[in-house]
Amino acid sequence: MPIYEFRCTGCGQIQEFLLTRSSEQMEMVCRQCGGDEMERVMSQVNYAxxxxxxxxxxxxxxxxxxxxxxxxxxxxxxxxxxxxx
Structure with missing residues (x-):
């Protein structure tokens, strides 16, 4: 299952969320400030x-x-x- 990184637009904290097709509409809330406005950030890739x-x-x-x-x-x-x- 894909894990995506999101940045809280309120405090700038980057957090990971596990998203599945059934959870695409889930509400993501910042664990640091409680803000609900998140933007997806490009994650680093570990590839060999x-x-x-x-x-x-x-x-x-x-x-x-x-x-x-x-x-x-x-x-x-x-x-x-x-x-x-």
Whole structure:
């Protein structure tokens, strides 16, 4: 079931709500201030693909390596966790 994040327009508190088709019309109330005006915010995604993806690699985050690509030039390689070439 999808969990969505909403921000209270009154106090700015971000909260999660579990929504199903039957609860789409449910009244969402801020647990901090009691306000009932909420706006949906874009949530971060936890996504890994491929067989080489592991929870430790996903938790490590992206890394960047800078190397020399010629006189006076440098190149940067960005490694994304869970992605193989």
């Amino acid at each position: 693909m491929g067989e080489s993806a592991s929870s430790s690699a996903a938790a490590a985050g992206p890394s960047a390596t800078t190397r020399s690509c010629g006189p006076g030039n440098s190149c940067t390689t960005i490694e994304l966790p869970g992605h193989t070439r």
